[in-house]
Amino acid sequence: MKVFISFIVLIPLFGMSQDNINKNSIEFNKSLYTDSITVGRFHVRFTDQFDDADKMKTKNGLLWLDEVMDKDSFKSKVVKMRYKNTRIKNKVNKKCKAENRTKKRYNAEEIFELLVKGNDGLGNLNDQIIDLYLDLDPDLRGNVLGSTSCGRIKSGRLFFENNSKEKYASHLIHEYMHVLGFNHFLNKPLFRSFFLKKNDPPYQIGKLTRALIPQ
Numbered sequence: 001m002k003v004f005i006s007f008i009v010l011i012p013l014f015g016m017s018q019d020n021i022n023k024n025s026i027e028f029n030k031s032l033y034t035d036s037i038t039v040g041r042f043h044v045r046f047t048d049q050f051d052d053a054d055k056m057k058t059k060n061g062l063l064w065l066d067e068v069m070d071k072d073s074f075k076s077k078v079v080k081m082r083y084k085n086t087r088i089k090n091k092v093n094k095k096c097k098a099e100n101r102t103k104k105r106y107n108a109e110e111i112f113e114l115l116v117k118g119n120d121g122l123g124n125l126n127d128q129i130i131d132l133y134l135d136l137d138p139d140l141r142g143n144v145l146g147s148t149s150c151g152r153i154k155s156g157r158l159f160f161e162n163n164s165k166e167k168y169a170s171h172l173i174h175e176y177m178h179v180l181g182f183n184h185f186l187n188k189p190l191f192r193s194f195f196l197k198k199n200d201p202p203y204q205i206g207k208l209t210r211a212l213i214p215q
C-alpha cells in the first residue's frame with residue numbers, strides 16, 4: 001500500500017514539464033486580479049484585498065509618481081546615482097519563467113531606460129507601460145514592507161494604511177525594479193541590513209522617489 005501511495009504522489013512530479021504553469025505566477029493566479037486601472041504610464045491590476053478607497057489611494061500615489069517620472073530632473077537624478085548589483089537575474093513573464101542571470105551589468109543610463117520603457121516581461125517589452133499586479137497582505141508586519149514574486153507585488157496592509165500615498169508609490173517603484181529583474185545581494189532582510197550597502201537599483205530608485213515626496 002505504501003508503495004502504491006508513493007507511486008501516486010510521484011506521478012505529478014514526473015509529469016511536470018517545462019510548460020506547466022508556476023503556481024505563484026500571474027497566469028495561474030489571474031482570477032485573483034479582479035480590477036484594473038490605467039494611471040498615466042501605469043497599468044495596475046488589483047486583487048480584491050483593495051476596496052474602493054484603497055484603489056483611490058493607489059491611483060493618487062501613482063498620479064504623483066507619474067508626474068515625478070515625467071520630469072527631466074528625475075532622469076538626471078537616476079543617472080547620477082551609483083548602483084551595485086546591476087545584473088538582471090529574475091525578470092519573469094506571466095507564467096513565471098525567469099530569464100537567466102545576465103552577464104551584463106547595467107549602467108545608470110540603461111537602468112533609466114529599462115524603467116521608463118517598461119521593460120518588464122508582463123506586457124510587450126518596451127511598451128512604455130509599467131505593469132503592476134498588486135496585492136495586500138493583512139498579516140505582513142515588521143521591517144519587511146512587501147515582496148515581489150513572479151511579477152506579483154504583495155505589500156503589508158499595515159504599511160499601506162499607515163503611510164502616505166507617495167510613500168506607497170515609492171515602495172511600488174522599488175518592487176517594480178524587482179519585476180524588471182534587479183535583486184538584492186542578500187535575500188534575507190535581516191542579513192541585508194547588517195552586511196549590505198543598500199545601493200542596488202531597487203533601493204536606489206525607491207530612495208530617490210522617497211526624497212522627492214513633498215513635505
Ligand SMILES: [Zn+2]
Binds near residue numbers: 184202
Ligand atoms: Zn526589495
